[in-house]
Amino acid sequence: MKTTLLLFAGLITSLAHAQTFEYLDINQVKARVNSGGDLHWDPTTGNSGYECPKGSGKTWGGAANLWVGGIDVGGQLKLAGQTYRQSGVDFWSGPLDVTTASTNSATVNQYNRVWKLNKTDVDDFIANYANGNVQNGSFIPASDLLSWPGNGDISQNQDAILAPFADLNGDNIYDPIGAGEYPLIKGDQAIYTIFNDSYLPHGSGGQAIGLEIRLMAYAYGTGTLVANNPFLNYTTFYNYSIINRSSFSLYNAKIGVYLMIVILAILWMIMLEAMQ
Numbered sequence: 001m002k003t004t005l006l007l008f009a010g011l012i013t014s015l016a017h018a019q020t021f022e023y024l025d026i027n028q029v030k031a032r033v034n035s036g037g038d039l040h041w042d043p044t045t046g047n048s049g050y051e052c053p054k055g056s057g058k059t060w061g062g063a064a065n066l067w068v069g070g071i072d073v074g075g076q077l078k079l080a081g082q083t084y085r086q087s088g089v090d091f092w093s094g095p096l097d098v099t100t101a102s103t104n105s106a107t108v109n110q111y112n113r114v115w116k117l118n119k120t121d122v123d124d125f126i127a128n129y130a131n132g133n134v135q136n137g138s139f140i141p142a143s144d145l146l147s148w149p150g151n152g153d154i155s156q157n158q159d160a161i162l163a164p165f166a167d168l169n170g171d172n173i174y175d176p177i178g179a180g181e182y183p184l185i186k187g188d189q190a191i192y193t194i195f196n197d198s199y200l201p202h203g204s205g206g207q208a209i210g211l212e213i214r215l216m217a218y219a220y221g222t223g224t225l226v227a228n229n230p231f232l233n234y235t236t237f238y239n240y241s242i243i244n245r246s247s248f249s250l251y252n253a254k255i256g257v258y259l260m261i262v263i264l265a266i267l268w269m270i271m272l273e274a275m276q
Contacts, residue, residue: 019043019093022116026189026221027233030054033191033217035112037082037091039064039238046084052234062259065091066240068197068211070253078250079206080197083258088203091195091213097157101210101245103199107156114193115144115163115183122182129180141176148183149194150174159243163192163214186239187218198245210246215239 019034021042032040032049040050041063048059065082072078082090094111096103121142125134133139150165151174152158164184165174175181185192197211216239220232238257244250 070250078209092199190218212243214241
């Protein structure tokens with residue numbers, strides 16, 4: 001069962017293993033995206049990772065991550081709800097075994113990374129491949145284009161396709177050098193990462209669901225679209241593909257994004273109401 005969720009955000013002490021990260025920074029927002037799905041903060045230091053306008057030093061100080069919960073057929077609550085990692089971890093890097101909904105340390109370590117590409121990286125590759133410059137070595141494509149995680153490891157029973165790409169010869173194998181294939185990204189800049197909720201017991205206390213999650217964070221920075229919609233200069237987008245690899249269905253499922261700043265605002269309104 002696969003669900004795709006599209007969300008966007010405008011002006012709005014860690015126990016984690018070291019995460020790799022990149023910033024969406026093509027427009028007036030500088031937004032950190034970590035491997036493992038954490039958004040907008042540094043899990044190692046606790047510092048904010050969402051600056052707007054970019055370069056102003058103005059940040060908001062909250063972590064963000066996906067939350068998914070529901071009830072299985074036996075009435076058992078299942079929950080993946082990452083917060084500040086103060087009690088542990090609910091999400092880990094990498095895809096899952098498509099049969100057992102499990103993973104291992106080698107896979108977690110291998111996918112403890114993000115891939116960042118600009119649309120210009122892809123456009124330059126397409127043009128230079130057409131001119132033969134990629135094949136003769138006179139043009140070196142962006143490293144994240146070459147290492148794009150298009151295919152899973154079949155020997156590890158992973159999904160054959162892990163990231164979207166232009167499959168120009170129809171063989172379902174990502175091959176940028178041999179076939180001129182390239183990642184399919186959204187926006188003018190995109191960051192991609194894959195994570196799951198099934199490696200170790202959850203720090204939240206919830207029971208694992210068996211989710212494989214593919215996140216593409218993206219933003220727009222140039223062109224007619226931004227000129228006609230200037231709010232895009234202050235907007236970042238987050239496209240989640242959520243796949244239930246478990247053997248059970250999840251009933252009354254709820255999906256959202258945890259934003260600490262929103263929770264603090266709600267608590268503040270409750271306090272004001274109580275004082276009246």
